[in-house]
Amino acid sequence: MTQPLVHPPKAQPGDRIAVVSPSFAAPGFAPAVHEQAMHRLAEVTVLVPVEYPTTRQLGASPEDRARDLNAAFADPQIRAVITTVGGEDQITVIGHLDAEALRADPKPFLGYSDNTNLHQWLWANGVASFYGGSTQVHLGPGPAVDEVHAASLRAALLTGERLEITEPGESEDHGVDWLDPRALSEFGEREPVPGPHDDDGGAPGAGASPWRWAGPRRAVTGRTWGGCLEVLPWVMAAGRGPSDLGALEGGVLLIETSEELPSAGEVRRLLRILGERGVLGAVAAVLAARPPTSSFEAPRGAEERARLRQEQGDVVLEEVGRYNPDAVVCVGVPFGHTRPQWVLPHGGVMTVDGGERRVWAEFG
DSSP states (O other): OOSOOBOOOOOOTTOEEEEEOSSOOHHHHOHHHHHHHHHHHHHHHOOEEEEOTTSSOTTOOHHHHHHHHHHHHHOTTEEEEEESOOOSOGGGTGGGOOHHHHHHSOOOEEEOGGGHHHHHHHHHTTBOEEEBOOIIIIISSSSSOOHHHHHHHHIIIIIOOEEEOOOOSEEBSOOSOTTSGGGGTOOOOOEEOOOOOOSSSOOOOTTOOSSEEESOSSEEEEEEEEEETTTHHHHHHTTOSOSOGGGGTTOEEEEEOOTTOOOHHHHHHHHHHHHHHTHHHHOSEEEEEOOOOOOSSSOOOHHHHHHHHHHHHHHHHHHHHHHOTTSEEEEEESOSSSBSOOOEEESSEEEEETTTTEEEEEOO
16 A cells, blocks of 8 residues: 555544534534534533534535635644535535645544545545544434444544444434434334345354355455445546555455445446446455435335345445455445444554454554
8 A cells, every 4th residue: 555644643532523514514404403413422522512604504605615624624723523414515625625734734534425525535635534423313313322333433533442343233224304303312213133144155253243244264454445335436537536546455445325225236337437447456355334225215114125235235245256356345334324333444444354254443
C-alpha cells in the first residue's frame, strides 16, 4: 500500500464534536429525533455537540454545506466531525472543500451512505476516517443506542481500541417514521439473524458467526477502503477514486447497499464496475454488509426479505469469485444501512480471518 494515511488523534472528554449535514438536513425535517440524538451523543461519547448553520437547514446549497464542513475542519476547538445522515447530492459539495484546512488539523470523521463521497475525498487527501455513524438513524431513534454502535463510536472517537466485530443477533431494515412520536421510544421491525453459514462446503469453526464466508481459509489483515456500492461508481466517474490501485493491494474492501434497495442484478452490475476497474482484483478480502431489503415505500414480508438478501449475497460471492478467487469474502456483516450498525475504520486496519470465521477492527 503505497499511499500513507494520517490517523487523526482522538478526542478527549469534554472536547467539541461538529454535527453536520453534508447531504440531507434530516434534523430540519424531524427535529425531535435530532434533539434526542444530540442528548445521546453527549451521553455516549462525553463530547459536546456543536451544530452549524446548515445542520438543520433544508435545501441548503452545496456551497453553504461545504462552508460548514470547512469551518469544522479548520476550527482547532473541534476535535471530531459526525454527520447527521446521508442523502443523494454530496458529490456536488466535494468540489468546494478546503483540503489545506483538512490536512492542517486532521480529526476523526464519521458518516456512511452518501458520505462515501467525503470518505473518498479524505482518503485522496491522506486522512483516514470511519465508515458509519448517523445521529439521525443510529443515535436519535428508538429506546436506546445499540450496544455495538456505542462501543464502536467510542472506539472511533475516543479510545482507539481493537474490537471484534460480532453479530448482535437481530436486525432492522428501517426504524419507525421519524414524524411518528413512537420513533423516540421504539425500534423498527427487528428480526433474528440466522445461525452460522458457510459457502465453501466446510463446517463453521468454534464460535463461528452467522455470516456467509467464502474463499481461502486464511487471515487477511489490511487497510480498508470502500463505502456505499451505489455511490462508489459516482466517485470514480468524477475522477475522485484512488489513482493508484497499488494503494488497495492486500487491503479489505467494504461494500454495502442503501435503502434504495438495488436488485441483485443491479448489485452485479455495480460490482462489475469495481471488477473491471481493478478494485476487486487488488484487495485481499471483501466485507459485504447485511443489506436492507424493505423500506417504507417497498414493505416486504420476512420470506421475501430473506430471499432478496440471499440473492444479493449470491451475487457478491459470484462476482468477487470471478475477479479474485483468492479473496477471503464475508457477507452479512452488520454495518451500513441496517441497524444495529458497527462503525468501521476507513483507511484503518481490519483483520478478516477466513479460518477462524472472525473479524477484527483497529480503531487507532
